[in-house]
Amino acid sequence: MGLPERLAGKRVLVTGATGFVGEALLERLLSDLPDTHVVVLIRPRAGRSGHARFTGLVAKPAFAAWRERVGADGVERALRERVTVLEGDLERMPVLPADLDIVIHCAGEVSFDPPIDTGFATNLGGVQELLRAVRDSGARPHLVHISTAYVAGLRSGHVAEGRLVHNVSWRAEQAAAQRARVTAEDASRTPDALRGFREQAEAEHVRAGAQTVSREAERRRRKWVDRRLVDVGGERARVLGWTDCYTFTKALAERYLENERDGLPLTVVRPSIIESALARPFPGWIEGFKMAEPLIIAYGRGELPDFPASPDGIIDIIPVDLVVNAIIAAAAATPPASTPAYYTICSGFRNPLLFRDLYEHVREYFERHPLISRNRGAVAATDWRFAGAATVESRLRRGERFTELAGRALGYAPRSDRVRQAARDLEQLDERLSFLRRYQDLYRSYTRAELVYVDDATRALHQGLDPADAQRFGFDPACYDWRTYLQDIHIPSVTATIRGPDTLAPPARRATRALAGGPDTLAVFDLDGTLVSSTVVESYLWLRLADQSVAARGRELAALARALPGYVRAERRDRGHLIRAVYTRYAGADPDELARLVDEAAGDILLRRVKPAAIRRVREHREAGHRTVLLTGAVEVLTRPLAPLFDEIVATRLAVGGDGRCTGRLVSAPLVGDARAAWLSHYAGRVGANLSVSWGYADSQSDLPMLRAVGNPVAVNPDLPLYRVARRSGWPIEEWPSTRGEPRAVAASRAERQAHAVAARVRTWRGGEPVGTGTGSDRARTVRPGAQR
Incomplete structure (x- = not known):
């Protein structure tokens, strides 16, 4: 009989059906074994039930040919009559049917380097829980355990199929x-x-x-x-002799089943490196990147200058559909209960692919079909010299040391777009080195172990198929040519998603999401460095020096220069320390006089320092019906010109003594760091706002708590620490340029302002263009009508 007849009427449990191999296996069971009943174990996730996840699974491209062949009614009938979905996972197995005939265990931890407790919990603990559930059900199924060829461990030479030799x-x-x-x-x-x-x-x-x-x-x-x-x-x-935690735990799972299966028939299937499909469900089908794809993509991008492998070493790759075919054939060939069967699904023994040949095939492909880089055009194929692991390791360490030192140096550089660009370039280099380090470490043991897996039992299983099954379910690794498979099927498939014009903006320039939300949405803006290109020191100068004589200005600037190193140290420790230190210099100032200076001079400078993109964004939020909030450490009086743009302004208030003058102290602690997030949470509760849909705009690391408190954080002209967090977190990063010809930091004196006003009036009387007419307060008022809702 053929495989469909031998498996007709059987009830087959499949674990790991949402994984790469499990999905391909499920497609073949549904498509080509119409009389086999399938039981799938699927874990509910992210609010979706196991049944919902299964429905989504069979709607994927792998099942397209089956869906088209049977039609919508046939799909519904098959899922109703042939499929049972069990909700659960290998940690909490549900009750299994008592009439299971075959259990195909595809689930497991596939990371090479999981934490050791995770690796054991999944690869060994999962098998233990599965076997417990089988025992409790009363069923006596044939166990088909999907392991890996690499359980053979660190050794060289030919590795035969069979029970592993170890006493661990x-x-x-x-x-x-x-x-x-x-x-x-x-x-x-x-x-x-x-x-x-x-x-x-x-x-x-x-x-x-x-x-x-x-x-x-x-x-x-x-x-x-x-x-x-x-x-x-x-x-x-x-x-203990294995390459990594993955192969170690897989080997011990095999030993557990061999010793603890209570006489159930056991088949262990050991595939090598599983890659894209040769033919089924369609040529090149693959789910995610596996073992070889990251290296192929990195080579195509010019990011893999060499690889620590022997050119004549074998890289054992096998297409996923050949693995699935072998699993089905093994499931239909129940071994004696006393003697487990072992099948290694590999290519290295009868159709070997050397690292040198893999390199040549990949290089030829990218020479004909190069990837296109945004900045470099077509990426040239790299010549590998196979310099050896020691040389590659030495180069890698030098690169890692360079990025470490360069990163420290950038931390002391002043904020600028050039520094952020340097940080982006350094980050890309660091990511490239991290990629190389990871794969150098992961592949080192695999490339050193010069193994040849022998597949005699697997070959005999294939030869035992009837001629029709050999055509439909064959798994002979000698049936294809490596150049054809790699250049015509595999590489085109894995590079398809990164082909074509690069229309995506890099993360640092990514556009902000649409301004969704309604009246319960806040739009919170920082002032210094975000809306306005200024600092608390500069704004102090605008107010303090506006009406002083030249000599008095000189003395104040000299004193400020002496205090500046202390301010820098305070800024590095706590922005609140800086605000307190600078604002002590307001001691003795008249609050009414400060308000007059804002109206006549400082407000004018502030408005001319406002970034046009910032004003546009505030107005966009107002037009969207959002509640706009200005949250700043600047003195309250200085925010007066911006009042029409915001529903709420929270600024630093200067304490006033009994004599009516500023004391140099603050009414309350400045809202910086964590205090901003706490205030924002309280304010949102008071006005009924939803922070999860609200927006935040800031430029400094000290604003991190505020940005993390909202659902839509945006880093604007960020300093380097905030830039790095934003990149790591996937937040939008925007550059809001300053206006050309911004005014100087020191405000004009009263005499200079009067002279400027007279000159402007004279030009007006003479018929010239009325430039700069009116006082600072007049100019401030001109923005108000347009800023209203």
Whole structure:
């Protein structure tokens, strides 16, 4: 009988149906085994039930040919009569049907370097939970376990199919893996470790406030724990003779099934590197990037100058549809309960692909079909010299050291678009080096282990198919040519998504999302550096020096220059310290006189320093019906010219003494860092606003808490720390340029303003263009009517 007849009437449970292999397997079961009943285990996720996820699964491109052949009615009938969806996962197995005939276990942790406890929980713990559920159901199915050829571990030469030779105890290793999490967590909570996390967080985020520092310190601690567990898993695997935690845990899962399956028939299928389909569901079909695709794409982009592999080493790749065909054939060939069957699905023994040949095929393809770079045009194919692992490692370390030193240097550079561009370039280099480091570390063991997997049993299984099945379900790796597969099928498929004109803006220039929302939406703006190209020191100069004599200005500027280093240090520690330090210089000032100076001089400078893009954005929010808020550390009186643009202005208020003059102190603590987020949360509750749909615009790291408090944060002309957080978080980053010919920082004196006004009137009387007529307050008033709703 053929495979469809041998599997007719069988009830087959498939785990991992939403994964790469599981999806391809499910497509073949539905398409080519019409009399086989399929039971799928699918975990509810993100508010979607398992049934909803399954419906979405069979609507994907892999099932298009089947859907077209059977029609909508046939799809509904098949899902109703032939498919049972069980909601659950390998941590919490549901009750299984008692009449299961075959269990095909495709699910598992596929990352090469998971934290050791995660790797064991998924790859071994999942098998244990599955076997428990099978026992509880009373069924006696044929177990088909999908493992990997690389369970063979670190060795050289030919590797035959069969039971692995080792004496490693899965019980001892699983218990140690479970303890590793507790050990790492305890180590991360020692005083020295916590102090280190806090100091690192403070060095980077102290200006954003204590809550941000605490959040960052905890993030670093958790990252340290995960990295420690990844290292433990990798090192433990290598000590015991495996390439990584993935192959280590897969090998122990095999040993568990061999020893604990209670006499159930067992087949272990070990595919090598699974890549895109040769023919089914269609040529080139692939879900996500697997093992070889990142290297192929990086080579095409000119980002992979060499690779630490031996040119005559074998890279064992097998198309996914050949793997699926072999799984179906193995499922139909139930072995004796006492003797497990082992099949290695590979190409290296009978159709070997050398690293040198892979390189040549990939290079030839990109020479004919180069990728197009935004800045470089067609990317030239790189010549690999196969310089060896030591040389590649040395180059990589030099690059990593350079990016580390350059990153530190940029941290001290003044804010500018040029510095941000340098940071973008450095970030791209760092990402490239991180990519190379990751794949250097992951592939090192695989390229050093010069293995040839022997597939004698798999070949015999293929030869045992009847001629019709050999055509439909064949899995002979010698049936295709590598140049044809790579250049005509695989590489075109994996590069299709990055072909064509690059119309996407880079993250640093990404357009802000549409201004959605309604009356419950806030649009919160910072002032200095965001709306206006100014600082608290500059705004102090506008007010303090407006009516002073030349000599008095000189003395004030000299005193300010002496205090400036202290201000810089205060700014690096806490923006609130800077505001308090600068505003002590207002001691003795007359509040009414400050208001007059704003109307006559400082307000004029402020309005001419406002960025046109900022005004447009504020007005867009007002037109959208949003509530606009100005949240600033500037003195309250200085915000008067901007009052028509905002529904709410929160600024720094200067304390006034009994004599009616400023004391140099503040009415309340300045709203900076965490305080801004706290105020915003309280304000939103008071006015009934929804922060999850609200907007925030700011330029400084100290504004991080405010930006994180809203659903739509936008970094505007950001300083380097905020720029890096925005890039990492995927926030829009916008450049709002200043107006050309901005006025100087020191306001004109009263005599200069009077002379300017007289000259303007004279030009008007003579019929000239009336330039700059009116006082600063007149000019301030001219923006008000247009700013109203």
